Amino acid sequence: MSRRVVTFIILFTLWCIFSGMFDAFHLSLGVISCLIVTLISGDLIFKNKKVTAEHVREGINFIKYIPWLLYQILLANIHLAYLVLHPKMPIEPSVIQYKSKLKKDISKVVFANSIILTPGTITMDITENNEFIVHCISQKVADDLYTGEMEERVAHVFNEDIKRSE
Amino acid sequence: MILLEYFLNFVIIVLLFLGIFFFFTATLGLLRFPDFYCKLQATGKGDTLGAILILLGVVVYILKEDFSFATFLVTLKILFIIFFIFHANPTATHAITKAGLDSGIIPLTKEDLKK
Numbered sequence: 338m339s340r341r342v343v344t345f346i347i348l349f350t351l352w353c354i355f356s357g358m359f360d361a362f363h364l365s366l367g368v369i370s371c372l373i374v375t376l377i378s379g380d381l382i383f384k385n386k387k388v389t390a391e392h393v394r395e396g397i398n399f400i401k402y403i404p405w406l407l408y409q410i411l412l413a414n415i416h417l418a419y420l421v422l423h424p425k426m427p428i429e430p431s432v433i434q435y436k437s438k439l440k441k442d443i444s445k446v447v448f449a450n451s452i453i454l455t456p457g458t459i460t461m462d463i464t465e466n467n468e469f470i471v472h473c474i475s476q477k478v479a480d481d482l483y484t485g486e487m488e489e490r491v492a493h494v495f496n497e498d499i500k501r502s503e
Numbered sequence: 504m505i506l507l508e509y510f511l512n513f514v515i516i517v518l519l520f521l522g523i524f525f526f527f528t529a530t531l532g533l534l535r536f537p538d539f540y541c542k543l544q545a546t547g548k549g550d551t552l553g554a555i556l557i558l559l560g561v562v563v564y565i566l567k568e569d570f571s572f573a574t575f576l577v578t579l580k581i582l583f584i585i586f587f588i589f590h591a592n593p594t595a596t597h598a599i600t601k602a603g604l605d606s607g608i609i610p611l612t613k614e615d616l617k618k
Contacts, residue, residue, distance in 0.1 A: 354583075357576045414552045417545060418528040421535060430541055430611050453593035454551060457544055461600045472600065472610060474544045 339387065341379040345371055398494040399447075405490065409455040416457060420474065429476050432461070435469040437488060444495040451487055458482055511567045518560035526553035538611040539603055547596035554588050 352367040353359070383392070420428055439445050449460040449469065457474035464470065473479040529549020536542045562581050565574050 354576060354579050357573065410548070410552055413548050414525050414528070417532065417548055418525070421528045421532040421545065426535060428536065428541060430538070432610050432612075449597065450590070450593040453547060453596050457548075459540065459544060459547065459600050460597055461540075461604050470604075472540045472544070474541060 340383040340385070341375055344379045344382050345375045347382070348374060395495055402490060402494050406451060406454065409451075409487075413455045413457065416478070417474070420457075428474050431473050431476070431479060433471050433473060433479050433482075435471055435482060437467050437469055439467070439488065439492060439495075441495055444491050447494070448488060448491045451491065452482070455487065508567070511563060515560050515563050515567070518556050518563065522553045522556035522560065524553075525549045525556065529553065539608050540600060540610045543596055543600055543603075547592060551588060551592045554592075555585050558585050558588075 348371040349367060352371060353364075356363055356367065420426060437445070437448065439448055445463060445467075449463065452458050452460045452469065452471060457478035459472045460469055461472050462470040471479075471482065473482070526549060529545050532545025532549065533542050536545055558581050562578050565577055565581075568574070
């Protein structure tokens with residue numbers, strides 16, 4: 338399917354949800370405004386000209402990835418709550434470099450956002466040669482990142498091959 | 504039926520309390536942690552989970568009060584807010600951290616803390 342058609346369908350679904358009125362007047366207003374937006378900026382959501390089964394599979398994989406991410410966020414917050422409420426505040430801040438093998442832009446974005454959301458780590462920068470500079474609040478979370486589980490899951494979502502060579 | 508109502512009320516209260524708890528730890532972390540980046544660690548995460556939990560509590564409350572198509576639409580809208588927070592919060596955290604890094608704030612390390 339052409340990307341403009343898919344963009345129009347997405348926009349119109351959103352219109353229906355947000356307006357909540359299903360009479361002819363409001364629906365036709367929705368069709369007109371969605372058409373205008375699609376004509377002007379129909380090339381923003383999808384990069385390729387055609388929407389293929391590949392996109393659908395990535396979407397489904399991403400939805401499967403979300404429960405695991407939510408679980409990790411919960412762990413992150415419990416760990417952080419422990420650090421905050423502990424009287425001595427046992428933090429060991431450090432900055433580490435993590436060499437990633439992800440290639441697509443979108444998977445780098447998802448990986449960076451996931452790093453920020455999960456245990457005590459913030460992505461500070463991504464350098465030209467694909468190194469994530471990550472600020473860690475304690476040694477434990479840095480070790481967790483080095484196991485590379487999250488990177489593998491992100492790679493699986495976007496169908497990338499990142500076999501560890503070393 | 505009354506049991507179901509009690510159960511739903513319990514779920515709502517637990518969700519709201521957990522949300523408030525994580526907001527609380529985030530704020531406390533913002534006040535207690537020693538340097539710029541550590542303070543951001545606390546707010547970037549606690550806020551996300553706190554807001555998501557409180558909004559989920561609101562969703563359950565709305566659906567419990569009146570289960571109809573209209574409230575279902577409201578639920579969808581709240582889910583879109585959650586989706587937005589889920590994306591905007593880490594991105595904003597990263598932007599602030601990057602700005603700090605670019606303007607040359609040096610992160611504290613373990614050795615600094617021992618002194």
